[in-house]
Amino acid sequence: MSPRLRHLTSLEHLPRATIERLLDRAEAMRDACAHGTRKLDLLTGRTVLNLFFEPSTRTRTSFELAARRLGADVINFDLGLSSTSKGEAMFDTLHTLEAMHLDAIIVRHKVSGTPDELVRHAMSGVSVINAGDGNRAHPTQGLLDALTIRQHRPDFHQLVVTICGDVKHSRVARSDVHALSALGAKEIRLCAPSGLMPAQTDFPHCRLFDNFDSAIEGADAVIMLRLQKERMTATDLPDEAAYFQHYGLDKRRLALAAKGCLVMHPGPINRGIEIASDVADGAQSRILEQVGNGVFVRMAVLNEVLGR
């Protein structure tokens, strides 16, 4: 059995068995809730702290729900954007929180690598869970995306997945690729306009496309990334309508994918920019299933790092 995780900062280098254990545990959480269990007492008396240096109501709420469903207490440590954002001051904050005997810190920070720095500087037994750092990793998103796909397409040896949008700056794309590669996906395709295309060396096992029609052809799942509007200028596309025309997911394009192709997006969606409303709300959309799985995956991760 792969060893229990103390922290979760990235999916990179995680063994397949660990990822599968987390997904299996998330399924077990889902089953328990489906059968009417509203509270599991697995983490009663434990305290989890949300340390968000970037605002994210959705992800913070998902973690908060996950922790409470396991019986843990949750503290939201609200930091002004100006304060305690880096360097020594951040580590002093970490040590202060450790001294208060918190069990886990869920951290989001715009600087890549911050969660690993917290792990390196931690002095006590606190667990660090990455809720998104810079462009680098968003491991619970990678897990929930893999879980959503596995629920519909369990045979990963046959699986072709297309990830489209601002791949270059996307921690979601990186964590998705790590999860899907570890689970043995047949082919992962990345599609982006030139200014948002990452280096091939960053994604050695992926196929890179700049033409979305080609990238989606025959795909079993397509994961649309959120476009940060301030990055429009990097796309060489004059406006949002042009972006949508070239890199948006609409019905015509979805028809090029494999039959029943799963439509996914980490949210919140920009309707008419990355994705047409009728596709986002259509029969093939798994966007809300992703949200539901997010809570179960976070329950699994919290139980992994804090459970007995």
Add this chain to the structure above:
Amino acid sequence: MSPRLRHLTSLEHLPRATIERLLDRAEAMRDACAHGTRKLDLLTGRTVLNLFFEPSTRTRTSFELAARRLGADVINFDLGLSSTSKGEAMFDTLHTLEAMHLDAIIVRHKVSGTPDELVRHAMSGVSVINAGDGNRAHPTQGLLDALTIRQHRPDFHQLVVTICGDVKHSRVARSDVHALSALGAKEIRLCAPSGLMPAQTDFPHCRLFDNFDSAIEGADAVIMLRLQKERMTATDLPDEAAYFQHYGLDKRRLALAAKGCLVMHPGPINRGIEIASDVADGAQSRILEQVGNGVFVRMAVLNEVLGR
């Protein structure tokens, strides 16, 4: 028996039996707490989310206390004022929250009708409770005002109530009128300066006054509304002192009402603008009883929509 409510967005069209059931349940909650019960386990394992697009610490805290006293978990979903405030984006937020398996959403929004829009767009079994929408409704305030009056003047067939202030923009006035009418109040009088006077057609069963001395004469209860200071200009009164002189409640004016007339205000009060300090703090003031009843009414409403 009137059917159990799934949502509470307005008191309009609610049958008298439903309103009476909610008030009776609130009284039962009050009795339990008076006898030392600190936690009722009626909603253990349920999760309630506060979705406030307008700030309101008092009402949010009252709902949070009510939910916790019933054993529910409470999540505060803090939205920046700029984000997710309307249209598709708001419904996407709703669906995201539903996908996380929340049991109830308590919503406050400056746009009238938002809670009903959420009900129409809800896809799962989530309950929506209106904590105030625009000028339209504040149903738990209407219930707590009715409960406070009923505790002192149970015979509504004899009841004369005067509501004074910015009636035109007041969701409190609307919900009060709905509750008191349904419970059979003898007479409801509305009093406002001309610029803040609603159309008679909006309040067909009420008597409209622009002279507060006439409006308060013989009243059993007087509900003073909070003046938004930015609406002073609509009153044709040159300043706050003049407003108070014409539409403020002081001792002289209170003496025109029926003996023991109940003095009420939804809070927070503007002393010396709507109400004189000695009246707000005087023996006839029920303002703090209203606050206490607010928690019990919200417990009753949460139990109505979420209880088994």
Add this chain to the structure above:
Amino acid sequence: MSPRLRHLTSLEHLPRATIERLLDRAEAMRDACAHGTRKLDLLTGRTVLNLFFEPSTRTRTSFELAARRLGADVINFDLGLSSTSKGEAMFDTLHTLEAMHLDAIIVRHKVSGTPDELVRHAMSGVSVINAGDGNRAHPTQGLLDALTIRQHRPDFHQLVVTICGDVKHSRVARSDVHALSALGAKEIRLCAPSGLMPAQTDFPHCRLFDNFDSAIEGADAVIMLRLQKERMTATDLPDEAAYFQHYGLDKRRLALAAKGCLVMHPGPINRGIEIASDVADGAQSRILEQVGNGVFVRMAVLNEVLGR
């Protein structure tokens, strides 16, 4: 036995027996947690409200953790800095909160004396705990500092303590002096640059120094205060480097103190201004023990005012 406290607004005038009871109770809380107890059910069903008019994530979080470890519910009442900050409006807020049947209010306010004003205006059985008011008092900080010292230097008759920095504006210094004096400390020395030196009459039993080398000589514990950078101009020292040279704690200066002198700071520290990093992180530093003791002291205080 000294009578049970209903409120804790200051340590001034508290009998030694009461302070010792609180420290003993804090030790008992620490022992219970060290033996694996994660939740004490001493305050189940009680509700504690954080009413912070000044931001302080650390102290708020410490109180929140303390309350939850005792089984209480915690409400964070977030006030905009502009609203409800003084006078009648603040008492109206107090009465509103009392009417909601809260059990304790933890208050921080920039105006000295605010917690006592709340006690005077309270109408019900609510307990008020001061989390810091102006320059006046921060009683739980005084207790946690005394506890930290007692754990290492239990014989207060031999104890020499030096408090250095912006003594004039420091509520921490005032509460430390009250606690240490009550417990019989042999000598308390205050050290500050001239512009930050309090009047001798404010600290009649302390020795005042403007030379830190003299003040620290032979001290058993040194408590460094946080410098508010906007007060630099009052120091007659041209810049932070000069402040550190005259009033910062570095290794050379620490060597003048008694062997094993305890290094303390209420946090958050300004490295290189009040204290050198190698001293803050060194073997004699008790700064993180102070943080840990802070939670236990606050558990003891909450149990004192709310327990049965």
